[in-house]
Amino acid sequence: MHAPSAAPRTRTRRASVTRAVPAAVLAVAGVLALSACGGAGGAGSAVASEPTKVTVDPGNGAKGVEPGRQISVTAKGGELTAVTVTDGSGHKVAGALADRGTTWRSAGRTAPGATYTVQAQAKNDDGAKSGSKASFSTAAATDANTNKLTLAPGAEGATAGVGQPLSIRFDHPVTDKAAVERQLKVDAAGTEGSWGWVKDFDGSDRVDWRPRTYWKPGTKVSLKAALSGVSSGGGRYFAKDYDVSFTIGRSQVVKVDIAAKQLTLYRDGQSVKTLPISAGRPANATWNGKMVLMAKEGTIRMRSETVGLGNAYDKMVDYSMKLSTSGTYAHAAPWNASKFGRVNDSSGCIGMSDADASWLYGELNVGDVFEVTGSSEGTIATGNGFGDWNVDWAQWQGMSALK
Known part of the structure; x- marks a missing residue:
């Protein structure tokens, strides 16, 4: 005998409902799904990377910054790929990367009464790029906070005798003489010489560079004094760099x-x-x-x-x-x-x-x-x-x- 057939089932159709899901949630869900499929640390895992954070010191918008500071740019979570710093005259400020490319520092120091603009680019380990732009200004140069100097020889390209020293006389006392002297670079075709600090006849501080013996005729001499922003002590700074060159004439x-x-x-x-x-x-x-x-x-x-x-x-x-x-x-x-x-x-x-x-x-x-x-x-x-x-x-x- 055949068993009686079961009564047919009645299926009820339900209307489908679609709800909007925020894209951010979908993105997170996708990351979570990939993580679940691959397992912890397994193949196919994906982790969202953070962009590199670039900071500039002094900070963006800072005004009246004390002169004599180095400018620094730091990358957190990646490395710097390019840093350009310019002063108010459009001149580039020299500097170098350090700490495996995570830090850039200026070679010189900020001058009084100057505005600086910093543009930096960086990337993280995934190659994602980021950047930062900042500008700041230092306290204005005044008679009360700057020190000026007089160079001898003072005329660019002059011809001088075999006894002429390179001489720098300062308008105000120099208390950190070593810091100033480190910024004075003489190029004299291998001539042996040395700086010496003396008191000028009027009591001013003065530093001269002379050879061991009289100059050899025809020697070309140049001085680069990278003093911009360097403190001379007593709350005074130098507002600019100086350079001069001359040639030694006949003996x-x-x-x-x-x-x-x-x-x-x-x-x-x-x-x-x-x-x-x-x-x-x-x-x-x-x-x-x-x-x-x-x-x-x-x-x-x-x-x-x-x-x-x-x-x-x-x-x-x-x-x-x-x-x-x-x-x-x-x-x-x-x-x-x-x-x-x-x-x-x-x-x-x-x-x-x-x-x-x-x-x-x-x-x-x-x-x-x-x-x-x-x-x-x-x-x-x-x-x-x-x-x-x-x-x-x-x-x-x-x-x-x-x-």
């Missing part, structure tokens, strides 16, 4: 014999011409020592009051060659014509006839050396003009702040 040394009352110009070690002179009388004897020709000033007014000699003289003097800050000159002195080669009777300068002074003036370069001997006076002070050559080499090296 010329003027040997002055006070006792013999004459001077001789030597060129390349050979005597060129000897001139009769009248130097300082015993009460105002001319300094001994090596003096570098500081300037050729032509016709100037010389007044005894300016050098502490009362009202002894007030004259217009021709062919004036400045040898010291305190007022030592070689110049024409026609009023002493009867005394040239016979009597030392000046107020401390080296006088000669108009014709001889004119000739010597035309032959010399700023930076040529006067070597004075035979006087009853002592040796001129190192900071009185460029008396650097009166210090022996070992002592001069010891005057560096980096000794």
Whole structure:
């Protein structure tokens, strides 16, 4: 017998309902699904990576930032691929990557009264790129927070004599001399030399770079002083970098014999011409020592009051060659014509006839050396003009702040 067939089932159709699911939820669900299928750490797993975070110090929008800081850019969760920093003039600020590409630091320091713009790009381990842009400004440069300087030689491309030091005189005291000296780079074709700190005649701080011996003629000399933003102490900073270059001319040394009352110009070690002179009388004897020709000033007014000699003289003097800050000159002195080669009777300068002074003036370069001997006076002070050559080499090296 056949079993009776089951009664047919009745199926009820339900209307389908579609609900909108946020895309973010779908994305997370997809990640979770992939993780579940693959298992923990299994093939096919996928983990959402975080973008690299780039930060700039000083921060974006900062104003009145203290000068003298380094600029730093840091990447968290990746590495920097490009960093460009420019100042308000559009000049690029040098710097370098460190810490395996996670940090960039500027080579120099921020200057007063400057605005800096930083653009940085980075990537994470998955190659995803990110970037950051920031700008900030430092406190304005004022007379109260900056230190200025005077360079010698000061004229770019000048020709100087074999005794000319590189000299930097500061308007205000320098308390961290080592920090300043580290920023001074001299390129002099392999010439051995050293910086030495001295007090200028007016009491100012000064640092000079001189070779071990007189310069070799034809040497090209350049100074790059990367001082922008460097602190000189006392709340003062340098507002800019400085550079200067010059070339050493022919070898010329003027040997002055006070006792013999004459001077001789030597060129390349050979005597060129000897001139009769009248130097300082015993009460105002001319300094001994090596003096570098500081300037050729032509016709100037010389007044005894300016050098502490009362009202002894007030004259217009021709062919004036400045040898010291305190007022030592070689110049024409026609009023002493009867005394040239016979009597030392000046107020401390080296006088000669108009014709001889004119000739010597035309032959010399700023930076040529006067070597004075035979006087009853002592040796001129190192900071009185460029008396650097009166210090022996070992002592001069010891005057560096980096000794």
